[in-house]
Amino acid sequence: MFSYVFMQNAYLASTIIAIICGIVGVFVIARNMSFLTHTLSEIGFAGAAFGLFAGWSALGGMLLFTTVSSVLVGQLSAKTSRRESSISAISALFIGLGILFISLSNKNASYATNILFGSVIGIDAAAVHQLIWLSVAVLAVIFVMYRFLTFDSFDPVGASVHGLWTNVISIVFLVILAFSVSVAAQVVGSLLIFILLTLPASAAKYFSHSVVGMMTIAVFLALIGVWGGLYLGYVTNWPVSFFIAAIEAGFYFCALLIERFKK
Amino acid sequence: MTEPIIALDHLTVSFPGHPVFSDLNLTVNRGDFLSILGPNGVGKTTLMRTILHQLKPTSGRVVYYPSRREVTVGYVPQFRNIDPEYPLSIRNFIELNFPGFRLPWLSRNERLTTNAIIQQTGLTQIEHRPLGEASGGEKQKAYLAQALVEKPDLLILDESTASLDPVTKTELLDLVKRLNETSGLTVLFVTHDIPMARRYSNRYLMMSKGGTESGRIQDLSDQQVWRSDHV
Numbered sequence: 225m226f227s228y229v230f231m232q233n234a235y236l237a238s239t240i241i242a243i244i245c246g247i248v249g250v251f252v253i254a255r256n257m258s259f260l261t262h263t264l265s266e267i268g269f270a271g272a273a274f275g276l277f278a279g280w281s282a283l284g285g286m287l288l289f290t291t292v293s294s295v296l297v298g299q300l301s302a303k304t305s306r307r308e309s310s311i312s313a314i315s316a317l318f319i320g321l322g323i324l325f326i327s328l329s330n331k332n333a334s335y336a337t338n339i340l341f342g343s344v345i346g347i348d349a350a351a352v353h354q355l356i357w358l359s360v361a362v363l364a365v366i367f368v369m370y371r372f373l374t375f376d377s378f379d380p381v382g383a384s385v386h387g388l389w390t391n392v393i394s395i396v397f398l399v400i401l402a403f404s405v406s407v408a409a410q411v412v413g414s415l416l417i418f419i420l421l422t423l424p425a426s427a428a429k430y431f432s433h434s435v436v437g438m439m440t441i442a443v444f445l446a447l448i449g450v451w452g453g454l455y456l457g458y459v460t461n462w463p464v465s466f467f468i469a470a471i472e473a474g475f476y477f478c479a480l481l482i483e484r485f486k487k
Numbered sequence: 488m489t490e491p492i493i494a495l496d497h498l499t500v501s502f503p504g505h506p507v508f509s510d511l512n513l514t515v516n517r518g519d520f521l522s523i524l525g526p527n528g529v530g531k532t533t534l535m536r537t538i539l540h541q542l543k544p545t546s547g548r549v550v551y552y553p554s555r556r557e558v559t560v561g562y563v564p565q566f567r568n569i570d571p572e573y574p575l576s577i578r579n580f581i582e583l584n585f586p587g588f589r590l591p592w593l594s595r596n597e598r599l600t601t602n603a604i605i606q607q608t609g610l611t612q613i614e615h616r617p618l619g620e621a622s623g624g625e626k627q628k629a630y631l632a633q634a635l636v637e638k639p640d641l642l643i644l645d646e647s648t649a650s651l652d653p654v655t656k657t658e659l660l661d662l663v664k665r666l667n668e669t670s671g672l673t674v675l676f677v678t679h680d681i682p683m684a685r686r687y688s689n690r691y692l693m694m695s696k697g698g699t700e701s702g703r704i705q706d707l708s709d710q711q712v713w714r715s716d717h718v
């Protein structure tokens with residue numbers, strides 16, 4: 225299987241993505257942003273469609289749309305309840321826009337399918353390099369901001385009392401999230417991004433009580449998901465995204481069951 | 488030595504359509520242990536949040552000496568929502584309070600400080616338990632430990648000892664008092680417990696609907712306590 229260049233590329237890309245998603249996912253869970261992540265993936269769909277329509281790359285359009293909108297949405301309202309409904313409205317708008325751009329760009333339906341459901345098998349070396357650079361940038365920002373991000377994510381009250389610039393931290397995190405969403409979409413597609421960004425981290429919090437511990441477990445679970453998914457996809461010819469989704473959902477429910485039994 | 492740390496300068500706070508307190512003037516000196524007293528709803532928590540710059544005063548201001556950036560403030564709020572599934576252990580929660588552009592892992596010094604605080608607050612037995620599963624009193628201890636770990640100049644306790652058993656309450660207040668005496672920690676202690684206020688503080692601020700009074704704790708009369716509750 226590894227003698228095929230496209231499989232090498234697919235494994236490399238999904239490994240990087242699993243690492244990013246595991247690490248960023250821990251912050252997503254701590255900040256209660258699963259819902260926003262889901263919306264960002266829909267906005268990413270519109271962005272990718274716009275990228276095709278405008279003649280850029282899908283990734284470029286995604287980065288633009290998710291970054292701008294994550295910062296806007298994050299600033300929209302501090303009140304969670306109101307934020308949830310405004311997010312729903314925004315995601316509806318963006319899905320509509322995505323459909324519009326796809327049809328305007330005169331591309332056939334398979335493009336839409338690729339954006340929505342992922343096309344990791346088709347990823348080429350140039351795209352892998354792009355992913356590597358983006359991922360290194362995301363990891364570098366997290367490394368430098370680590371103490372601020374963990375404080376603000378795991379104890380927002382304490383962080384604001386401490387006089388930390390929680391607004392700045394939150395915008396930085398939203399940009400990190402937008403980049404991660406755009407990167408992850410390359411493997412699992414924009415519909416299933418939250419599988420890698422939220423499920424491994426949600427499961428991890430039942431097994432570790434430290435930030436680094438949760439990150440390690442989340443990365444591990446994400447890696448098993450993407451590696452297993454690629455392998456099973458290769459063997460059966462079924463969609464890779466299906467296997468990744470099934471594996472990650474399986475992990476999550478196992479974690480819940482184990483937690484039940486411990487109680 | 489009377490060196491001010493904060494001053495309330497004609498401080499007025501009101502929420503839309505209803506005033507909480509007005510024209511409050513008070514200077515708190517370094518090393519003061521100030522008890523803030525008064526009935527429910529009089530504005531003690533509101534005053535603390537204003538001091539923390541979490542609320543903007545309607546008029547007047549809160550001044551820090553030499554400046555807000557140079558005063559480290561530890562705050563143990565009256566209420567804090569912690570999800571029962573909150574994953575971090577008590578130790579990891581305490582260690583959050585070392586922010587800065589530094590390496591993700593703690594330095595040796597930071598670890599030693601954490602160890603000392605965990606020991607002093609009596610959390611050694613349960614430091615590895617998730618905070619979400621801790622009891623109400625254990626949570627309060629963890630919040631206090633987290634506030635103390637950065638060696639604050641000013642510590643704000645908003646009824647932080649209300650849910651503690653008498654022995655633990657005394658232990659923790661003894662610890663705070665020791666820091667107050669040895670390292671000049673300034674304490675704002677919001678409480679309904681007059682005997683505790685008398686035992687630990689040197690000054691009081693009595694808030695009531697009719698206005699506020701302040702003075703040395705030994706001058707606080709039972710009459711004043713009674714009146715503030717009934718005005």
Ligand SMILES: Nc1ncnc2c1ncn2[C@@H]1O[C@H](COP(=O)(O)OP(=O)(O)OP(=O)(O)O)[C@@H](O)[C@H]1O
Nearest residue numbers: 502503507525526527528529530531532533534565
């Ligand atoms: N965010 C807010 N919006 C509107 N009113 C508020 C708000 N927070 C507090 N209040 C009001 O301000 C008044 C003072 O509240 P505060 O919490 O400061 O009282 P307190 O002295 O701390 O009382 P307690 O002893 O019960 O803790 C109350 O009447 C309360 O209803």
Ligand SMILES: [Mg+2]
Nearest residue numbers: 531532533565
């Ligand atoms: Mg209060």
